[in-house]
Amino acid sequence: MKTLTLLGLLSVYSLAASNRIHNQAAQFFSSGHTNNWAVLVCTSRFWFNYRHVANTLSVYRSVKRLGIPDSHIVLMLADDMACNHRNPKPATVFSHKNMELNVYGDDVEVDYRGYEVTVENFLRVLTGRLPPSTPRSKRLLSDDRSNILIYLTGHGGNGFLKFQDSEEISNVELADAFEQMWQKRRYNELLFIIDTCQGASMYERFYSPNLMALASSQVGEDSLSHQPDLAIGVHLMDRYTFYLLEFLEDIHPASKANMNDLFKVCPKSQCVSTPGHRTDLFLRDPGSVLITDFFGSVRKVELTMETINLTGTIVQVEQSAVNGELEKETLTYVDQLPVSEIIHQKPKQKDWHPPDGFILGLWTLILMVFFKTYGIKHLKHIF
Amino acid sequence: MSGISKERKRGQLAALSIAAVVIIVGVPLWWKTTETYRAWLPVSQIKELDILQLQLSADVEVVFARGTVTPEQQKKVPLTLTQDDEHIVDENTSLRYKYETKYRTATIMEEDALNQPTAAEADLSLHTLSESPCGSLVVYVIPEMSLLLPKDVDVYVGQRRTALLRIGAQMRVGRTLEQLLAHLEPRLKQVLQVMSFSHTDITAALSDRVRLSPGNKDSIADSMRAFKSSPGYEITFSLLNPDPQSHRLHWDIEGAVETYIQPLLTKLAPLANFSIDSQTLYYTMLGVNPRYDSTYGRYTLNSDSLAHVINPVEARLGSNAASSNPVLNFLLYVPDANHSPLHIHDSHKQEVISNAFHSPRWGGIMVYNVNDFHGPEAVFPVNINIDMTKVMGVFLAQLRLLLGVQSSTPPPGFLMAPCSSVGLADWELDRLMWSRTVENVATATTTITSLAQLLDQIGNIVINDNIAEQVSSAVSSLQLAVAELEAGNLGFALQYSKEAILASERAFFDPSLLHLLYFPDDQKFAIYIPLFLPMCVPILLSLLKIVSEARKKRKEKLAKKD
Numbered sequence: 023m024k025t026l027t028l029l030g031l032l033s034v035y036s037l038a039a040s041n042r043i044h045n046q047a048a049q050f051f052s053s054g055h056t057n058n059w060a061v062l063v064c065t066s067r068f069w070f071n072y073r074h075v076a077n078t079l080s081v082y083r084s085v086k087r088l089g090i091p092d093s094h095i096v097l098m099l100a101d102d103m104a105c106n107h108r109n110p111k112p113a114t115v116f117s118h119k120n121m122e123l124n125v126y127g128d129d130v131e132v133d134y135r136g137y138e139v140t141v142e143n144f145l146r147v148l149t150g151r152l153p154p155s156t157p158r159s160k161r162l163l164s165d166d167r168s169n170i171l172i173y174l175t176g177h178g179g180n181g182f183l184k185f186q187d188s189e190e191i192s193n194v195e196l197a198d199a200f201e202q203m204w205q206k207r208r209y210n211e212l213l214f215i216i217d218t219c220q221g222a223s224m225y226e227r228f229y230s231p232n233l234m235a236l237a238s239s240q241v242g243e244d245s246l247s248h249q250p251d252l253a254i255g256v257h258l259m260d261r262y263t264f265y266l267l268e269f270l271e272d273i274h275p276a277s278k279a280n281m282n283d284l285f286k287v288c289p290k291s292q293c294v295s296t297p298g299h300r301t302d303l304f305l306r307d308p309g310s311v312l313i314t315d316f317f318g319s320v321r322k323v324e325l326t327m328e329t330i331n332l333t334g335t336i337v338q339v340e341q342s343a344v345n346g347e348l349e350k351e352t353l354t355y356v357d358q359l360p361v362s363e364i365i366h367q368k369p370k371q372k373d374w375h376p377p378d379g380f381i382l383g384l385w386t387l388i389l390m391v392f393f394k395t396y397g398i399k400h401l402k403h404i405f
Numbered sequence: 406m407s408g409i410s411k412e413r414k415r416g417q418l419a420a421l422s423i424a425a426v427v428i429i430v431g432v433p434l435w436w437k438t439t440e441t442y443r444a445w446l447p448v449s450q451i452k453e454l455d456i457l458q459l460q461l462s463a464d465v466e467v468v469f470a471r472g473t474v475t476p477e478q479q480k481k482v483p484l485t486l487t488q489d490d491e492h493i494v495d496e497n498t499s500l501r502y503k504y505e506t507k508y509r510t511a512t513i514m515e516e517d518a519l520n521q522p523t524a525a526e527a528d529l530s531l532h533t534l535s536e537s538p539c540g541s542l543v544v545y546v547i548p549e550m551s552l553l554l555p556k557d558v559d560v561y562v563g564q565r566r567t568a569l570l571r572i573g574a575q576m577r578v579g580r581t582l583e584q585l586l587a588h589l590e591p592r593l594k595q596v597l598q599v600m601s602f603s604h605t606d607i608t609a610a611l612s613d614r615v616r617l618s619p620g621n622k623d624s625i626a627d628s629m630r631a632f633k634s635s636p637g638y639e640i641t642f643s644l645l646n647p648d649p650q651s652h653r654l655h656w657d658i659e660g661a662v663e664t665y666i667q668p669l670l671t672k673l674a675p676l677a678n679f680s681i682d683s684q685t686l687y688y689t690m691l692g693v694n695p696r697y698d699s700t701y702g703r704y705t706l707n708s709d710s711l712a713h714v715i716n717p718v719e720a721r722l723g724s725n726a727a728s729s730n731p732v733l734n735f736l737l738y739v740p741d742a743n744h745s746p747l748h749i750h751d752s753h754k755q756e757v758i759s760n761a762f763h764s765p766r767w768g769g770i771m772v773y774n775v776n777d778f779h780g781p782e783a784v785f786p787v788n789i790n791i792d793m794t795k796v797m798g799v800f801l802a803q804l805r806l807l808l809g810v811q812s813s814t815p816p817p818g819f820l821m822a823p824c825s826s827v828g829l830a831d832w833e834l835d836r837l838m839w840s841r842t843v844e845n846v847a848t849a850t851t852t853i854t855s856l857a858q859l860l861d862q863i864g865n866i867v868i869n870d871n872i873a874e875q876v877s878s879a880v881s882s883l884q885l886a887v888a889e890l891e892a893g894n895l896g897f898a899l900q901y902s903k904e905a906i907l908a909s910e911r912a913f914f915d916p917s918l919l920h921l922l923y924f925p926d927d928q929k930f931a932i933y934i935p936l937f938l939p940m941c942v943p944i945l946l947s948l949l950k951i952v953s954e955a956r957k958k959r960k961e962k963l964a965k966k967d
Contacts, residue, residue, distance in 0.1 A: 090716075146916070158729065165766075198863075202859065205858075326803055327758075328802050333794075337660060
């Protein structure tokens with residue numbers, strides 16, 4: 023009798039253990055991604071668009087907190103807020119009123135700043151068609167097992183998004199860019215969040231698989247800003263992103279919250295606009311997708327069970343003589359730069375150039391007016 | 406009156422000639438000048454590439470040792486048999502495996518080699534006799550009573566390209582050659598699957614073309630763990646010292662890399678270029694607090710918490726990689742004096758012997774305990790020389806896994822030779838070369854076909870000459886690679902596949918192919934109407950006037966006739 027109960031207990035325990043291992047293995051394989059990337063874009067510039075920069079920086083902070091390193095984040099900002107002449111608190115960008123949280127900080131790494139935030143650069147980053155001289159930090163080096171989070175904010179309209187008040191990107195171009203990413207297997211799954219007016223129009227045209235999209239407002243609706251700060255004088259955040267960040271504050275790297283919770287963020291009562299989402303292109307069920315699959319970077323880890331037994335001693339690496347020199351000189355920076363020459367330089371003699379078109383045209387005009395007024399007979403004094 | 410009609414005629418002629426000039430000269434000129442330059446692409450060849458029919462050929466030599474064949478059977482050997490295995494993966498991809506098996510008897514020198522006491526020595530002396538080319542195998546069939554292999558082991562897989570196969574008990578008394586061959590066939594197939602290519606490996610390598618539903622968990626783990634084929638890799642070794650006040654660490658990384666890692670990388674040179682660098686980081690802690698386990702008297706890290714270790718460390722690692730190649734990071738962490746010794750425990754609370762873990766497509770971390778290097782009354786900081794042999798053993802194993810050398814368990818009855826100091830057996834290299842070649846070919850074909858489709862779909866993209874050149878070179882390299890695979894020349898096939906993938910990537914990612922030329926129709930009208938309408942309206946109106954006057958005249962003529 024005792025042995026029977028013991029056997030029963032053992033079998034139950036082993037079943038539970040194998041189940042747990044099976045669950046862990048299932049977790050390992052369910053999402054299918056090994057690394058995370060984030061592309062965060064703020065498409066506005068100028069002081070009164072402070073809230074868009076604050077939006078983007080707050081999402082950047084959350085994403086970094088949850089584990090994605092700077093090398094895997096492509097941050098595109100006009101970056102003209104912190105050092106703007108109108109900023110009463112220079113070198114800061116606040117996201118809560120009463121200046122609670124400085125999202126600019128001292129370790130923000132902006133990859134595309136100022137006038138580099140263009141539609142062309144954005145599409146180049148997404149499709150990977152960058153010139154060969156582009157440094158690694160400005161590239162999206164994702165592979166077929168990367169989950170990418172794309173966040174766009176700014177001013178938008180029905181079917182387009184305005185970039186820095188001078189150009190626009192249409193929803194067709196965006197959908198084509200995602201299709202090119204899919205063709206080259208540059209992502210495993212992609213989460214697209216947009217916080218602009220009529221944001222839902224931007225994801226209408228998507229047609230590639232494994233895309234999930236969220237927008238802050240439907241077509242015909244405006245996304246509204248949250249709260250102005252009277253000391254700074256502008257609105258600090260947009261509503262949708264504000265409540266999105268409140269939601270993300272509760273997420274930690276081991277959290278099990280899923281996408282269905284994210285869809286409930288900022289209902290109409292809080293946001294005034296109706297947030298929308300699109301999941302028909304996504305292969306997995308949104309309820310099984312963790313927030314940390316996109317916003318965080320939880321690494322899969324395997325224990326190294328095998329080692330290799332190495333024999334033999336280490337070969338000492340010898341410094342080989344080059345041209346008879348046996349010692350390498352240690353280089354010092356100051357000696358390499360001819361500082362004294364640079365400081366005491368004389369101004370360079372500029373070569374003489376013939377007068378260019380403007381001066382010539384001006385003189386021609388003056389001469390013509392003179393001869394018109396006083397008659398052509400004065401010409402003979404010249405020729 | 407006639408003057409007016411002459412005037413009118415001149416006017417009509419002028420209007421007609423202007424209309425003629427506009428239509429005959431202007432419209433073609435406008436069409437030609439607003440055309441986008443598109444160089445010629447070999448579209449038909451690209452379409453052909455869409456249907457991929459790969460044939461992989463392997464040469465196998467089966468050598469019968471003395472005692473395995475009877476004299477009558479020996480007369481019928483030497484013999485060559487070919488075997489074809491066809492698999493259809495999906496409607497565009499099909500695979501065919503061709504095994505060309507040559508049977509022969511052993512030479513006297515080979516018999517001497519097989520008379521060695523152990524299998525490892527036999528393997529070594531057999532290798533000195535002949536060098537088998539890349540992609541081929543030699544299987545030596547030894548009699549059942551041979552003492553080379555232990556009792557329960559039937560197959561010994563050597564470090565080069567040889568295997569020893571023990572004949573089964575049924576073949577003891579004289580049977581016909583056909584029965585012997587039929588008996589050997591399943592065993593041979595198993596050996597081939599282990600040592601050259603198996604269907605699961607090849608279909609996993611085709612994952613770029615075919616998104617298959619996941620097979621068994623091992624294959625998914627393998628495909629997720631290994632880096633994808635790339636022309637180069639960057640390897641970074643980092644020493645993390647969180648406690649420089651207690652430990653002064655010295656590691657001879659240059660010598661260790663030169664002795665232990667470089668031979669492996671030199672062997673892998675046909676696959677990719679490798680660049681190695683190393684760094685030391687101070688005051689970098691692991692992001693997780695280890696727990697003190699009083700039963701063992703040491704600090705432990707649970708396997709669940711390992712996943713959160715990597716992120717805080719990665720932010721500090723930095724990299725000086727100038728290319729876009731994938732980076733493999735190998736970290737050696739020496740725990741601080743307050744948390745020494747530190748051991749990693751798996752989910753069953755068992756200690757992990759290697760004290761190391763790795764993350765798919767990222768790299769590995771090893772924890773190195775130094776508390777036995779000094780006594781309890783040591784004066785801090787203590788000078789410590791790290792034992793690089795042990796460390797490199799672990800890193801080499803992790804490097805093998807991350808580069809795609811499969812770690813699948815061998816079938817029952819197989820004995821694998823222990824890993825040599827190079828870290829890679831020749832047949833493992835062949836396996837890797839096969840799967841990489843297939844992967845390169847699959848990736849290059851999808852890249853080229855999707856590029857052709859993209860350029861076809863979007864009529865506004867400019868196709869420069871250099872892109873057309875790259876595409877043509879990619880297509881020709883692909884055709885050559887497929888041909889070489891069919892012929893069984895693995896080395897050349899890999900080289901051509903690498904060229905193909907480089908050319909196709911360069912063509913696809915050329916910066917000039919950015920399509921920003923989506924113009925909605927209303928914008929097109931908005932641009933052309935102010936340009937053409939003011940010019941066309943007078944012409945059209947005058948033409949209409951001419952036509953209406955001609956009609957009136959004809960009516961008058963008809964009326965006059967009547």
